Amino acid sequence: MNALERLKSDYPWIQTPLVVGAPMRLIALADMAVEISKAGGIGFIGAGTDVSDLHTHLDNARKLLHSTTLSTNNDTLPIGIGFINWGANLSLTMPLIQQYKPAAVWFFAPSSLDSLADWTNILRHIRPEMKVWVQVGSVKEARDVVQRVRPDVLVVQGTDAGGHGLAQGAGLISLLPEVCDVLAGLTHPEWYAGPVVVAAGGIAEARGASAAMVLGASGVVLGTRFLACPEAKIARGYQKEVLRASDGGQSTARTKVYDTLRGTTGWAESHNARGILNQSYWDAVKGMSNEENMKLYDEEMGKGDAGWGEGARMTTYAGSAVGLVREVKGAGEIVREVRDGTKKLLEGAKAFL
Ligand SMILES: Cc1cc2nc3c(=O)[nH]c(=O)nc-3n(C[C@H](O)[C@H](O)[C@H](O)COP(=O)(O)O)c2cc1C
Known part of the structure; x- marks a missing residue:
């Protein structure tokens, strides 16, 4: 299966090009994650470092999804959960995964590769059908993570990204193709297809998304853009500042x-x-x-x-x-706008040939 077929098989409700909502701690909660998935993207709840009230957000998501008919595998909740691993508690997370059955977990900034391997092995053991996403910010990190835990999805985060990331980094335009080249060297036609690669960092609309797809991504992650949607749990002053800057x-x-x-x-x-x-x-x-x-x-x-x-x-x-975020728009509308715009731009790119 190629990356696109894998995405469609693992997340049957999605439409492509895939648009993903970043798991922004305290901001991307059930409302945002559900709206993004309902629009054919993949929404993530940002659990961050503190999972003590994660059950509340998962309960809310379950309720919001109750009357929808999104196609899923194995009774799966069609959203993901994002952890900031250095601070999150694995033991508290385990029963929640069992109970709520999210489609994916997203790991970021583990304290070590060993700890990332623990999270991956234990949660995969608890729910083998759940997909493991890992966000990385460099070629070295990509290589280390893929060799050690073989994530289902590798989120390649460029230095333009909002919120946390590597202090020293490169923009997606050079980082993404280099990561893809290195990953190609780690795959094997018979026993390892490598992760699906998605791009994060500086993508706010269809032009950036199209560029990322051409650079080698099979989907895009947006964080900053979703700060300006009504579903974001964000102070008005914060959102106003995002629109101003x-x-x-x-x-x-x-x-x-x-x-x-x-x-x-x-x-x-x-x-x-x-x-x-x-x-x-x-x-x-x-x-x-x-x-x-x-x-x-x-x-x-x-x-x-x-x-x-x-x-x-x-x-x-x-x-x-x-600077590309200029209006407040529904999370679902953002997903559709970016997806449809990307399709158009990529089709239009043929005109250059
Ligand atoms: C306000 C904010 C909070 C974020 N919180 C998290 C987080 O809790 N966990 C995480 O893995 N990434 C977090 N990120 C980073 C995103 O995962 C993603 O890499 C980034 O938003 C992509 O770049 P963009 O903001 O230019 O779209 C956050 C980003 C923002 C803007």
Whole structure:
């Protein structure tokens, strides 16, 4: 089976080109994941590092999906769950997988390859039909992960991505083809087909999605774009700032400043996060102490939506494609827009031949 056939067989409700919703912690919950899957994409709930209330989100998803007729295999819930592995609790996760039967799990930033192998082996043992997705940010990571755990899907994350990722990275335009070349060397026609590759990072609409497909992806993942949908669990101030910001290479940066201010200290040195620049960032760059900056951040939290903005201090994680996000649109509509637009562009590309 080729990648497309595998996708259609593993996730029978999807339409292609495949559009996936990133598992954004605290933001992509049941509403967003379900709408994305209902539109023929694959939605992921962002469990992140804390799985203590994951059952609530899975319950909600199950209820929202109750009256739908999405085609699935083996009683599967047609959405996935995304974990930030260094902080998530595997023992608490196991019964939830058994109970709710998600179509896929998405792993990101494990503390080690051994720990990634534990998560993969144990959850595959519990539910063999569930697909394992792993997000990586470099050629080395791709090779190591594929050799060690043989994921069903490899999410290749370019440095334009919003939120967390490798501090040092490359954009998809060079990263993706190099990863695909390396993966080709790891496959075997008889016993290992390699993972399906999907692309993440800087893709906000059909043009980026088409480019990613040409570079070797079999589907695309969007995070930042879904910050501007009504299903996102996001403060209005945050969403307004995403709509305001443009020229993402200038208005966002990869930094550890926001993690420091928020007290999210568990991330490895190798990782930081891309967010829209604001006063906290500029003060940190100018040398303000973490203590003072954190105090001001805490004060800003009391301001509600006014706490977000260029001159304000609340964190606005978003990717460098933020300038392409200009309106709030339903998650399902976004999926359909990107999928249909990509189809058109790829068909239109024949005109260049
Ligand atoms: C606000 C936000 C939160 C995110 N949270 C997570 C997360 O919890 N787990 C994860 O694997 N990736 C997370 N990501 C990264 C996405 O998985 C994905 O790589 C990224 O959104 C793709 O780039 P884009 O934002 O340019 O679309 C997050 C991204 C954003 C923008």
